[in-house]
Structures are given as C-alpha cells and as structure tokens.
Amino acid sequence: MVQKKNLDNSSPGFQVPIIPRAPRSARTRGVHKKATYGRNICAIELLACLAGKLLKENECSASNTASEGNYQLTIPRNALHDQFQGKEKLLKSEEQGSCEGGPFISEQASNDNQKKDFLKRSPEVQSGTLWDCSSVYTNSSCLEKENSNDKSVTISKSGIVASGDLNSEKLVAVKDQVTDENCLKDSMGDCAEMPCFPNAFSSRQNNDMRLDRKYDDENLLRFYKSSSTKFKPHKPSSHIINRRIRKLLTSKNGKVAPLKKDSDHSKSDTGRKGLNQKRTFYSRERYRHDFLQKRRKLSRSCIVTSDGVLSSESDSISHQFGMNGEARVSSLGVGGPASFDAENPQVTLSIKSFKIPELFIDIPETATVGSLKRTIMEAVTTILGGGLRVGVLLQGKKIRDDNRTLLQTGISCKEKLDTLGFMLEPNLTQAHPSILGQDSACTLPRNVPGQLTGSLDKHISDSGVCDSASNPANLTSVCNNIVDSTHELTVSSNPDIATDKPLSESRTLVPVPEINLEPLAIVLANQKCKRPELSQRRIRRPFSVSEVEALVQAVEQLGTGRWRDVKLQAFENEDHRTYVDLKDKWKTLVHTASISPQQRRGEPVPQDLLDRVLAAHSYWSQHQSKQNGKANAAVAQTPLRIMANGVVAMDDAKANVVAGSPLMIFTDCPAVLPQARAEVMPDC
DNA sequence: ATTAGGG
DNA sequence: CCCTAAT
Numbered sequence A: 001m002v003q004k005k006n007l008d009n010s011s012p013g014f015q016v017p018i019i020p021r022a023p024r025s026a027r028t029r030g031v032h033k034k035a036t037y038g039r040n041i042c043a044i045e046l047l048a049c050l051a052g053k054l055l056k057e058n059e060c061s062a063s064n065t066a067s068e069g070n071y072q073l074t075i076p077r078n079a080l081h082d083q084f085q086g087k088e089k090l091l092k093s094e095e096q097g098s099c100e101g102g103p104f105i106s107e108q109a110s111n112d113n114q115k116k117d118f119l120k121r122s123p124e125v126q127s128g129t130l131w132d133c134s135s136v137y138t139n140s141s142c143l144e145k146e147n148s149n150d151k152s153v154t155i156s157k158s159g160i161v162a163s164g165d166l167n168s169e170k171l172v173a174v175k176d177q178v179t180d181e182n183c184l185k186d187s188m189g190d191c192a193e194m195p196c197f198p199n200a201f202s203s204r205q206n207n208d209m210r211l212d213r214k215y216d217d218e219n220l221l222r223f224y225k226s227s228s229t230k231f232k233p234h235k236p237s238s239h240i241i242n243r244r245i246r247k248l249l250t251s252k253n254g255k256v257a258p259l260k261k262d263s264d265h266s267k268s269d270t271g272r273k274g275l276n277q278k279r280t281f282y283s284r285e286r287y288r289h290d291f292l293q294k295r296r297k298l299s300r301s302c303i304v305t306s307d308g309v310l311s312s313e314s315d316s317i318s319h320q321f322g323m324n325g326e327a328r329v330s331s332l333g334v335g336g337p338a339s340f341d342a343e344n345p346q347v348t349l350s351i352k353s354f355k356i357p358e359l360f361i362d363i364p365e366t367a368t369v370g371s372l373k374r375t376i377m378e379a380v381t382t383i384l385g386g387g388l389r390v391g392v393l394l395q396g397k398k399i400r401d402d403n404r405t406l407l408q409t410g411i412s413c414k415e416k417l418d419t420l421g422f423m424l425e426p427n428l429t430q431a432h433p434s435i436l437g438q439d440s441a442c443t444l445p446r447n448v449p450g451q452l453t454g455s456l457d458k459h460i461s462d463s464g465v466c467d468s469a470s471n472p473a474n475l476t477s478v479c480n481n482i483v484d485s486t487h488e489l490t491v492s493s494n495p496d497i498a499t500d501k502p503l504s505e506s507r508t509l510v511p512v513p514e515i516n517l518e519p520l521a522i523v524l525a526n527q528k529c530k531r532p533e534l535s536q537r538r539i540r541r542p543f544s545v546s547e548v549e550a551l552v553q554a555v556e557q558l559g560t561g562r563w564r565d566v567k568l569q570a571f572e573n574e575d576h577r578t579y580v581d582l583k584d585k586w587k588t589l590v591h592t593a594s595i596s597p598q599q600r601r602g603e604p605v606p607q608d609l610l611d612r613v614l615a616a617h618s619y620w621s622q623h624q625s626k627q628n629g630k631a632n633a634a635v636a637q638t639p640l641r642i643m644a645n646g647v648v649a650m651d652d653a654k655a656n657v658v659a660g661s662p663l664m665i666f667t668d669c670p671a672v673l674p675q676a677r678a679e680v681m682p683d684c
Numbered sequence B: 001a002t003t004a005g006g007g
Numbered sequence C: 001c002c003c004t005a006a007t
Helices: A002-008 A039-059 A077-084 A105-110 A112-120 A122-127 A136-147 A168-177 A236-250 A263-270 A289-301 A315-320 A369-384 A403-409 A447-462 A503-507 A545-558 A563-570 A579-594 A607-629
Strands: A073-076 A160-163 A225-227 A308-311 A327-331 A346-351 A359-362 A388-394 A397-399 A420-426 A521-523 A640-642 A647-650
Touching: A545 A563, A545 A579, A545 A607, A563 A579, A579 A607
Parallel strands: A160 A359, A308 A327
Antiparallel strands: A073 A346, A308 A420, A327 A346, A359 A521, A388 A397, A388 A420, A640 A647
C-alpha cells in the first residue's frame, strides 16, 4: 500500500506501481484526489496565452511575421518517463507539417479557393473547427458575406455561428470603420495573409503556441513567452487587456479571485452524479425564428464546453478528434525529437493548435460587428474564465485523470500510448462564477463579465467601431443543468443601445440594467456534450478472446456463483477486472451466445467459446436449481467437464464432490464442442 | 466484502 | 459498466 500512497501524490510523474494483488475492493469509490499537474497555473497561463492570441488577432494586423509569441511546454522528462515508460519516442518532433493529415482548418489556408470552400462547408466546420482565437474582424467578413444572402450569419471559420438579421447597412457602415477593410471583403482571398484567418496555426506563420513547462516546487508549470516580437499589442486599448493578461500571469495559482470562489461546485464534481460542467445560459427574450430553431436544436444536442484536444500526434487520434477540438503536440527536445539527455531530463512539447469545437452566436438584427466582437470576447472570456485544465484521453475518450483511472488505462504499456491523448478544456471546477450555475438556474452577476468587457468596449471604440450592444452588463443568463448534457450559453446584450448611441455609452464599464434589451445570444456548442468527462465511470475495456477463454474456463470449473474465486483463479493479476466485471462479462457472454452471430458486436468471440459458455451456463443453472431444491446437498464444485474429444460432460449424479475439487467425472449431458481441452481433463 | 440483478 | 439490495 505504500505504493498506493505514491499514487495519491499529485506529482505529474506518478509511478505506475507494481500492484501486488487485486485489491479486495478494486471498485472502491470515493473522492479521488485529482491529478492536478499544476492545473491552476496551467489554466491561467493558457488562458493568458489564448487571450493574448485573441487580442493579437483582433488587431487584425496584416503583419504576418513568423516570429509570433513562442511558448513552450517543457515537461520534466521524469514525468513523462514514468508514465510512458520510455516511450517518449512517440513524442516525435512535429515541427513541420504538424497539421498534415488532420482535418484541421489550419490546413485550409493554403489558397484562397480552399478558404472559400471551407466557408461553404460551414455546417460541418462549425462542429469541428480549430479554435484559433480568430478575430472578430475575420468573422465580419463572413458576416457581410452571409448577410447579403439570407441575413443569417454564419461564422464558420472559427466554429462560430451567428444568426440573426443583420442590418446590411450597418455592416457596410462598420466596414468603413474597421481598421483593416480587407477583413470585410467578401472574398476571402484578400485575407489570405491575414493573421486573423483561422489558419492562425499554419506552420507557415509559425506562430505555434508553445508552453514551456518547468518543474518547480511551487509551480509545476511555468509559462513564459520564450520569444515574442509581435505579442505586444500596438493599440492602447489592447494594453488594458494585456495588463489583465499579465495580471493573470502573475497571479499565483490562478488567483483570479472573482473567478473561483465557487468551491462548492468543484466539490460536487467529485461526485459522479454531481458533476455539472454543463451549463446553460439563455436569454429571456426571443430570437428570430430562423435561428430560434437552430438554437433550439443546438441546445438539445449539446452546447458549450469548448474543449481543445491535446493529443499525441498519432494520426489515428487526429482523425478521431477531428471534429472535436484538438491541439497537436510535438516534441521539441533539444537533443532531437525523441532523444533525451540524461542530464537534461526534459521532454519539450509544443501545442500546435488549440480549438474550441463550436461557438454559436445568435445576434439581433441591430447587432454590429462591434457587438459581435464583444460578444465573442465575452463568450470566450466566460468560458476560459475558469481557466483550462488538461484532460486525458484514451482511445478518444475522456478519462478521469486521477491516478486510479490512469493506472487502469494501462497507459504505461507501450501499446496504449498510441491511443493516449490530452486535451485542453475549460476548467469547470474552477469556472468563472458567472457560468457556474446551480442545478436549476442562476443569474449572472452583471458586473462580473463587465471587467474585461469594459476594456473591450474601449478597445472597440478606439478602433472606430461603434459598438451598439456594448453593455456587458446585460449579460444575464440562466444556467440549467439539462439532463441531456446540454451546454448552452446565451449572453444577452443590449442591441437597442446599438449603433446610434454615443460611444461614451459604449465605453461604460458599469453594468447597465437590461431594459428593452433584445438578447444577443451566444451558444457555445460542444457536439460531444455527452461526455461524462469527469465521470468516474471506468474506461471501457472489452474482454479479449483470451480473457474470455480464461473466464469460461474458470466458470466451467467454479460455477457462476463464485465470482471471487473466478477472479482469483483467472484474473488475479488483472486488476482492472473485478469479480463484478467477470460476472457481468459472463452475463453478456451468455447473452451473446444466445443470439445470432449477426447480432453480435465487438470483437467476435470464437463460437467454440460461446458454446462452452452456453454449456456451462446451462449446467450451472440447472445445478443451482437443484441445489436450491436439495437444501443441504453437497455442493458440486466442478461438475462440468470437457473431454478431450470435445464433449462437455455434466453429470449431476456424480457432481457430489468435495467442495474445492477442481475436476470431476461426468458422463451425461454431453455437449459437442469444436475443440477439446484435454489439458483440463487429467483423468479420462 | 461478495453476490445477484437490474439499469 | 454502474448501482444497489441483500447477504
């Protein structure tokens, strides 16, 4: 159990213990200490990084230098080594063409045509776009484009969908105010070089986001910008945000005070049923039916929870998560991709991309680019307000990152590494209070989002863009923990104050009462909302044929009522298989054997095994009933026998054997089996 | 802690 | 696989 203790250590380099024996209660549940991996720090820092990126791109500056902020994530080699057991090689360098083969948007920027096509594919793109903090300017181009048609805005490039009846004239007006008009051009071609294009992570621009992770007693993770020439915003307004970012960076442990005072929620998360990362915000007012429908649809199918997926560079994984959100990692070890210097035991990874699956925005017809921009900013801020956390994926599925689960996954095995992945996702347990709703509903404190929004408003104003719905104050929302795992975020805004209002009003940082406010809704969608994520549910681990074989054999000998013994006999060293699991598996085996082969799923179980399952099941069922009948009859421990000729012999008459006796001789109830297992039959 | 069953 | 009641 000493080893157990080590496991509870939140050290990133947890040891894979040599579990002596199956714990009596492998299923013991309880509050598991979460592996933090320096989560807090990481979250804030990543947030800052993203925010910075967003900021930068908001500038929509045509500058397209390759010297973007460069962040590196350096993980102590030990940390990885312990988990991967020398499989660091998987983390090969991916400096170039990191996006190759992956369905990422970033790959589409190579030429204008592709971009156009991409836009047309918006529906699909929406659900799986690369979140690159694309700017509103970028979006605006889409706005205009779409607006010319059905007035339904679709910002697909960044996975943002905004629908509403935009006023064309306004857009046009806004257009003139936008710093970079190119961004508003209908033709994306003019934006080819714009950093605001989704392809913010194209290798070409070389602005990969890297996080450097240093091992530190205090900070497991230290984030720093190793080089930056473009990070600093040129505009004054940006400083505000920048300052904020800096503040975040300096605040230890994500001490973004107002952002995490909801400890209750995190507690509830420990409980499986209490977890609630789903939150729904919706405005009180109605939207135009066209998007009303859309929204409704969305809210039913899953919303919010943006998550980026950080996966190992396995292509298979890339494909798996192509529609989710993904960040690719690559090793940047000094000594080469897979080389490790014993003296410099660190593995350096870089986040190639990070995306948030979907972000749907509903905006009123009076909306302006400015309001949209702000709204998006709010949404992002709100989402990331709680910081980010690194999730662990196994075979494409989220798994808890507590040590127990990690051990279960067997990621220490080399074969498993291929399916191991990581992802960035909002740290909901520490989420911004405003988005942490109670079970029923809650109203967001208006002043909460106001802070950053205020800054943004100024920024917008400075940019010359009139922000009509500049009242962040109106961000009122209701959170619902919808049973169907719906995530929905609706941010209402005040469109009335829109364009016509003086800028001064737009700049106000003071929350304004929501009066006549048509809602400006933002729906953050996450198609894979069904994910339990923090769920304590163990990962699914289908039984292999050999396991089935072992199980069948054990049951043949021990019967169906001694699962513990079955476990001990056949799965003693497979800690992830509890006797309950074995029992369940047997149950399914019996079922499987009872149905037609066409109805069976998963890895096919050899028919002979299924035959044995049926035979054993039949026998033991019968036997059990007889036992019940004969109150105190001797318990036959191993009445079932399989003869060398492939015959399963069962004989209750001769089943009366000493308990524990493994073998018996039977002559009745034969069942022809494809294969015989002579070894089981010593006598005969 | 196990078993047995339903979910 | 999970959850529970019953041993």
